Amino acid sequence: MSDYLVNAASKPAMRKVMQSMGIPTPTQLARAEGAYQEKFLDGQRVVVGAGKNAAARHVIQQTLAGTGADVVEANAEDDNKYDALVFDATGMTAARDLRALYEFFHPIARQLTRNARVVVLASDPDAMETLAGATAARAVEGFTRSFAKEIGKFGSTVNLIYVAPGAEDRAAGPLRFFLSDHSTFVDGQALTVKATGQMPAEIPTTQPLAGKTALVTGGARGIGAATAERLAAEGAHVVCLDIPQDQDTLEQTVGEFGGTALPLDITDDNAPRQIADFMKEKFGGVDIVVHNAGVTRDKTLANMPEHYWDMVMAINLEAILAVDGVLTDEKIINEHGRVICLCSIGGIAGNRGQTNYGTTKAGLIGFVQRQADAQAARGVTFNAVAPGFIETRMTAEMPFGVREGGRRLSSLGQGGTPRDVAETITFLATPGAGGCSGNVLRVCGQSLIGA
Numbered sequence: 500m501s502d503y504l505v506n507a508a509s510k511p512a513m514r515k516v517m518q519s520m521g522i523p524t525p526t527q528l529a530r531a532e533g534a535y536q537e538k539f540l541d542g543q544r545v546v547v548g549a550g551k552n553a554a555a556r557h558v559i560q561q562t563l564a565g566t567g568a569d570v571v572e573a574n575a576e577d578d579n580k581y582d583a584l585v586f587d588a589t590g591m592t593a594a595r596d597l598r599a600l601y602e603f604f605h606p607i608a609r610q611l612t613r614n615a616r617v618v619v620l621a622s623d624p625d626a627m628e629t630l631a632g633a634t635a636a637r638a639v640e641g642f643t644r645s646f647a648k649e650i651g652k653f654g655s656t657v658n659l660i661y662v663a664p665g666a667e668d669r670a671a672g673p674l675r676f677f678l679s680d681h682s683t684f685v686d687g688q689a690l691t692v693k694a695t696g697q698m699p700a701e702i703p704t705t706q707p708l709a710g711k712t713a714l715v716t717g718g719a720r721g722i723g724a725a726t727a728e729r730l731a732a733e734g735a736h737v738v739c740l741d742i743p744q745d746q747d748t749l750e751q752t753v754g755e756f757g758g759t760a761l762p763l764d765i766t767d768d769n770a771p772r773q774i775a776d777f778m779k780e781k782f783g784g785v786d787i788v789v790h791n792a793g794v795t796r797d798k799t800l801a802n803m804p805e806h807y808w809d810m811v812m813a814i815n816l817e818a819i820l821a822v823d824g825v826l827t828d829e830k831i832i833n834e835h836g837r838v839i840c841l842c843s844i845g846g847i848a849g850n851r852g853q854t855n856y857g858t859t860k861a862g863l864i865g866f867v868q869r870q871a872d873a874q875a876a877r878g879v880t881f882n883a884v885a886p887g888f889i890e891t892r893m894t895a896e897m898p899f900g901v902r903e904g905g906r907r908l909s910s911l912g913q914g915g916t917p918r919d920v921a922e923t924i925t926f927l928a929t930p931g932a933g934g935c936s937g938n939v940l941r942v943c944g945q946s947l948i949g950a
């Protein structure tokens with residue numbers, strides 16, 4: 500399918516013509532357009548499968564009550580449709596308990612609407628006391644990922660929240676996110692919430708970033724600009740940093756949401772000092788740091804010139820470590836701060852022609868995992884977001900076959916948008932994501948590459 504047909508498929512009249520001709524048309528994904536809404540599930544029919552864990556049951560009930568959802572009993576006998584399913588598997592301690600998954604989902608698996616949201620909660624396998632418990636908890640991930648592959652063609656998603664002991668209340672933020680159309684392109688993923696680290700006293704669900712200051716590197720365009728815009732829409736004041744050569748684009752971007760431009764090359768020796776001083780003097784510190792600036796310089800290793808290797812290392816990895824070093828050492832990042840790094844599927848699965856890029860992006864996974872523990876005492880979280888095939892300038896330049904393969908090789912059968920990535924970054928920046936640290940969350944429509 501050419502780009503012309505991809506665009507045509509988004510128009511209802513053309514879709515019908517294309518379908519009648521047998522041309523595959525991926526489901527149009529439901530995407531939230533504005534900022535977070537309190538009652539984002541107003542009137543939607545949700546079925547809950549509660550398990551043995553009273554604390555998890557309470558959190559599910561409380562969370563859904565705030566969304567305006569119509570929580571109904573499942574009835575496999577009628578042909579009613581359900582917009583969302585939530586299943587609590589946290590009480591499972593043995594393999595035989597897994598049967599409850601079949602018993603809950605099988606009878607109503609055909610009764611989901613298009614763009615339905617399915618969320619499963621399971622115990623954190625690493626925290627299980629018994630071998631049988633750890634096995635059962637980890638098994639739920641296989642169920643989640645497989646069910647996601649079955650219903651992705653309808654635009655529906657299935658995601659998993661691993662809940663560590665005592666962290667049930669911290670699952671509320673992720674539950675809201677996965678149930679909403681802000682998480683449209685996140686599919687077949689597992690996110691862990693832990694009880695370690697401080698949580699903020701207040702967890703607002705609308706305008707959660709009011710009064711916060713954010714720094715987005717590489718914020719002039721692409722994913723960085725989309726992220727800055729989303730953070731601002733949730734109430735943050737956003738400083739966008741980009742190279743001085745792109746100052747005009749940078750000014751234009753920040754002008755759209757009333758942000759601040761910081762023209763600077765993050766690889767300059769004095770960039771960490773300048774960033775720290777700028778944030779401290781102008782805003783008294785920073786609450787959200789999005790390490791987004793990144794480049795590719797692709798060649799197979801045998802053909803890769805030295806400067807390709809050095810440049811990608813300097814921008815994608817060394818500069819991030821240097822900037823973070825000053826911001827964390829000098830406590831420029833405020834308590835309950837959020838640090839989010841842009842990783843990539845290349846850093847998870849590897850990619851031909853990207854030994855340099857894959858090295859840097861895998862390095863960032865090690866970085867967020869180590870910092871998550873080291874900075875937990877101040878309530879600062881570190882997470883990575885790994886985009887899959889996203890429709891940007893970068894992917895538009897790919898040869899047609901590769902581009903089309905990138906779109907098709909996912910459960911949702913299409914590419915994502917910079918805004919989809921921005922949505923996940925924004926969620927991880929909220930107070931409600933305080934239980935999530937050290938995670939790598941993919942925004943890839945459940946890409947089959949690196950799955």
Ligand code: NAD
Binds near residue numbers: 717719741742
């Ligand atoms: P993009 O090229 O559109 O934007 C990147 C921005 O970073 C540019 O504005 C650029 O000027 C800036 N930048 C580069 N070097 C810099 C430096 N030394 N100092 C300051 N700014 C600098 O890229 P994008 O597609 O929006 O990607 C953003 C991030 O997401 C990158 O880290 C990329 O590796 C990652 N990513 C993107 C995709 C995708 O499909 N687009 C997939 C996986 C990961």
